[in-house]
Amino acid sequence: MGKATKRTVTIRDVAAAADVAVGTVSRVLNDHHSVTKQIRERVQKTILTLGYQRNAIAQSMRSARTKMVACAIRDFDIPAFASYVKAAEATFRSAGYTFILASTANAKDVELSLLQTFSQRRVDGVMMTMSDETDPDLVNAISHAAMPIVLIDRELVQSVDSVSADHRAGARQATEYLLSLGHRRIALLVGDPKAYPSRSRIDGYTEAHRCLGISVDPHLIRDRLLSNEATFRETAALLGRSERPTAIYAAGVDMLSGPLRAVRTAGLVVGQDISIISGNDSDLAELNTPPITALRWDRSEMGRHAAEMLLDRIDHGRQSPPRRIRLPVSLVVRGSCRPL
Amino acid sequence: MGKATKRTVTIRDVAAAADVAVGTVSRVLNDHHSVTKQIRERVQKTILTLGYQRNAIAQSMRSARTKMVACAIRDFDIPAFASYVKAAEATFRSAGYTFILASTANAKDVELSLLQTFSQRRVDGVMMTMSDETDPDLVNAISHAAMPIVLIDRELVQSVDSVSADHRAGARQATEYLLSLGHRRIALLVGDPKAYPSRSRIDGYTEAHRCLGISVDPHLIRDRLLSNEATFRETAALLGRSERPTAIYAAGVDMLSGPLRAVRTAGLVVGQDISIISGNDSDLAELNTPPITALRWDRSEMGRHAAEMLLDRIDHGRQSPPRRIRLPVSLVVRGSCRPL
DNA sequence: GCGGTTTGTGGAAACGGTTCATTGAAGGCG
DNA sequence: CGCCTTCAATGAACCGTTTCCACAAACCGC
Numbered sequence: 001m002g003k004a005t006k007r008t009v010t011i012r013d014v015a016a017a018a019d020v021a022v023g024t025v026s027r028v029l030n031d032h033h034s035v036t037k038q039i040r041e042r043v044q045k046t047i048l049t050l051g052y053q054r055n056a057i058a059q060s061m062r063s064a065r066t067k068m069v070a071c072a073i074r075d076f077d078i079p080a081f082a083s084y085v086k087a088a089e090a091t092f093r094s095a096g097y098t099f100i101l102a103s104t105a106n107a108k109d110v111e112l113s114l115l116q117t118f119s120q121r122r123v124d125g126v127m128m129t130m131s132d133e134t135d136p137d138l139v140n141a142i143s144h145a146a147m148p149i150v151l152i153d154r155e156l157v158q159s160v161d162s163v164s165a166d167h168r169a170g171a172r173q174a175t176e177y178l179l180s181l182g183h184r185r186i187a188l189l190v191g192d193p194k195a196y197p198s199r200s201r202i203d204g205y206t207e208a209h210r211c212l213g214i215s216v217d218p219h220l221i222r223d224r225l226l227s228n229e230a231t232f233r234e235t236a237a238l239l240g241r242s243e244r245p246t247a248i249y250a251a252g253v254d255m256l257s258g259p260l261r262a263v264r265t266a267g268l269v270v271g272q273d274i275s276i277i278s279g280n281d282s283d284l285a286e287l288n289t290p291p292i293t294a295l296r297w298d299r300s301e302m303g304r305h306a307a308e309m310l311l312d313r314i315d316h317g318r319q320s321p322p323r324r325i326r327l328p329v330s331l332v333v334r335g336s337c338r339p340l
Numbered sequence: 341m342g343k344a345t346k347r348t349v350t351i352r353d354v355a356a357a358a359d360v361a362v363g364t365v366s367r368v369l370n371d372h373h374s375v376t377k378q379i380r381e382r383v384q385k386t387i388l389t390l391g392y393q394r395n396a397i398a399q400s401m402r403s404a405r406t407k408m409v410a411c412a413i414r415d416f417d418i419p420a421f422a423s424y425v426k427a428a429e430a431t432f433r434s435a436g437y438t439f440i441l442a443s444t445a446n447a448k449d450v451e452l453s454l455l456q457t458f459s460q461r462r463v464d465g466v467m468m469t470m471s472d473e474t475d476p477d478l479v480n481a482i483s484h485a486a487m488p489i490v491l492i493d494r495e496l497v498q499s500v501d502s503v504s505a506d507h508r509a510g511a512r513q514a515t516e517y518l519l520s521l522g523h524r525r526i527a528l529l530v531g532d533p534k535a536y537p538s539r540s541r542i543d544g545y546t547e548a549h550r551c552l553g554i555s556v557d558p559h560l561i562r563d564r565l566l567s568n569e570a571t572f573r574e575t576a577a578l579l580g581r582s583e584r585p586t587a588i589y590a591a592g593v594d595m596l597s598g599p600l601r602a603v604r605t606a607g608l609v610v611g612q613d614i615s616i617i618s619g620n621d622s623d624l625a626e627l628n629t630p631p632i633t634a635l636r637w638d639r640s641e642m643g644r645h646a647a648e649m650l651l652d653r654i655d656h657g658r659q660s661p662p663r664r665i666r667l668p669v670s671l672v673v674r675g676s677c678r679p680l
Numbered sequence: 681g682c683g684g685t686t687t688g689t690g691g692a693a694a695c696g697g698t699t700c701a702t703t704g705a706a707g708g709c710g
Numbered sequence: 711c712g713c714c715t716t717c718a719a720t721g722a723a724c725c726g727t728t729t730c731c732a733c734a735a736a737c738c739g740c
Contacts, residue, residue, distance in 0.1 A: 053460055054460055055460065056462065057397060057401050057462050058401055061397050061398055061401045075426070076425070077422035077425070077426040078422075079417060079419055082419070083417045085417070086415070086443060089441065089443060093442060098442075098457060098461060099440065099441055099442060100440055101429065101439055101440070101441040102433060103426060103429060103430070120393055121396045121397070121438060122395065122396065146393075257623045257626075257627060261627070283597045283624050284623050284624050287597060287600050287601070288627065
């Protein structure tokens with residue numbers, strides 16, 4: 001004991017204790033072939049007895065690789081997001097990477113400042129969404145970042161890899177279903193059209209109408225619905241109009257509870273007085289009375305794909321052309337829509 | 341351009357370009373007072389023109405502080421967990437810390453290996469749960485870790501800070517409520533009693549019975565229910581028994597969907613044929629028909645408290661005695677329980 | 681105008697790994 | 711036996727910061 005300064009034990013301490021050079025210890029740690037079995041074992045024993053723990057900071061410093069990836073996403077307490085974040089984290093971890101997570105609250109300045117933080121931390125790659133695909137600052141920061149980036153559910157930046165769901169096809173399918181049941185006043189609830197999902201949902205919705213020669217009432221399209229409260233208020237307002245919609249397609253993510261509350265508040269019954277389709281499947285949709293018809297895609301696969309894409313970029317460089325994966329979306333028909 | 345090796349620009353490049361010493365640049369970066377206004381501005385301009393980005397790795401290397409904290413939790417795609425993880429992340433970020441997230445899948449070996457990873461990465465602190473509070477390996481690893489740790493909803497390791505909810509009081513309240521309605525066969529569904537929440541829920545449930553002199557049928561306590569499928573199966577089995585329970589207290593986290601499915605499958609109606617209390621409030625509970633009576637506590641506050649506690653430890657050392665915060669749990673009465 | 685203090689800047693030594701050139705020993709071959 | 715090659719291990723340089731010591735200039739009071 002004695003002075004017992006309790007310094008953390010370094011590779012140099014190990015080298016001294018095992019009576020070898022530091023380089024040799026390093027080679028043992030990295031499974032380099034040119035170490036005698038005898039010395040290897042001696043060093044390994046010393047590592048155990050001293051309780052040596054390799055310092056990842058020093059390692060990153062020298063190798064210029066941190067084995068860390070970062071993920072910046074609007075809000076990971078939304079189950080739909082959490083499930084692909086989880087899949088991504090698992091993929092990264094099994095590849096030996098550590099996962100940094102941050103939420104952007106869909107704010108441009110947060111997104112930019114996180115990109116800077118990640119860059120200063122020298123993460124090996126980034127997985128993210130952005131609030132506005134048309135913003136030049138964001139586009140510039142993302143396409144000129146020092147590390148590879150994979151976008152989630154964003155497609156506008158042509159030079160960057162992305163993984164998304166085919167929201168346009170999904171929206172079209174949902175809308176066609178409602179139209180086929182005879183609905184003509186279908187409210188569409190979406191988020192910000194400056195981002196891919198809402199934009200393509202509006203496209204799909206419009207397309208479905210146009211293909212059947214049905215005109216779209218622009219008042220029925222309500223966008224920029226970014227909170228449950230906003231969605232609730234907007235739905236309530238729609239239900240209060242003289243010619244209220246006969247169906248609601250709540251297309252945005254995590255957007256079901258607002259309309260359900262509003263419908264209940266208005267004293268209406270889902271599946272009788274009004275039809276509802278949810279843009280995302282969930283326990284809430286499945287277990288509601290009546291169960292809610294919903295769109296669905298494999299979110300775990302989305303996270304896995306994104307992670308694998310990013311790992312591939314990290315390993316094989318940025319020269320190959322950007323890749324784009326678009327996952328299929330399907331409609332799960334339940335009991336919340338009735339024919340008119 | 342010329343050779344254009346595109347090395348990242350370092351503090352040395354800045355020093356050379358601004359014609360000062362590296363130490364001076366460092367002092368400008370760290371807002372050290374003893375730099376002339378004139379030199380400070382010259383250096384700052386150089387930093388901007390060269391596009392210098394401070395290397396956090398090198399900084400950590402030298403200062404032995406990473407400004408990173410890690411969080412290891414069973415499963416962050418469970419909304420109840422995600423909401424306090426989110427609050428914690430926000431707190432850490434506003435304090436200048438970067439947040440590492442990993443899920444343990446409630447497995448001891450994952451927990452141990454994550455602790456090692458965090459330790460190798462020299463994170464400044466850890467926020468976590470563990471699968472088994474009685475496991476000596478885990479207890480040892482946690483109480484002798486190199487960095488401060490705050491436990492979430494775990495209380496057995498006396499030497500470590502913790503933040504939890506008062507599950508025992510909550511369970512007692514829920515059980516007393518059901519007993520007061522005349523229920524005598526109340527099924528209790530919980531997770532693993534080796535962890536604090538389930539253990540204290542069983543305590544609270546038992547206590548409520550004992551205080552009224554009512555005996556507990558051990559067959560009605562179903563523990564180790566760690567997945568939705570297991571909970572579904574167990575509930576279905578209970579409902580199939582000759583003397584089926586008149587009430588179900590689904591106490592575990594994210595445990596409501598299983599019983600709801602089982603009740604529906606059995607052709608029963610919640611609030612009429614059987615009463616249900618959920619151990620966690622959620623959209624699903626609130627929007628169900630009928631709305632489900634549930635326990636509730638402030639999860640964001642839980643995450644915030646944990647983060648603040650950890651930051652305090654990081655700043656002020658580990659000599660002060662361990663702190664323990666236990667948040668109150670309250671019962672939100674809705675329409676899912678009827679008097680017998 | 682001179683000793684002593686204060687202030688601003690330069691330069692170098694750390695931090696803990698990895699890697700590369702170097703060396704010494706051992707082995708193979710004519 | 712001497713030369714060439716191969717193989718193991720050594721020791722030092724390096725990664726990009728921070729911090730500490732040294733030093734010179736400026737300032738102070740007497």
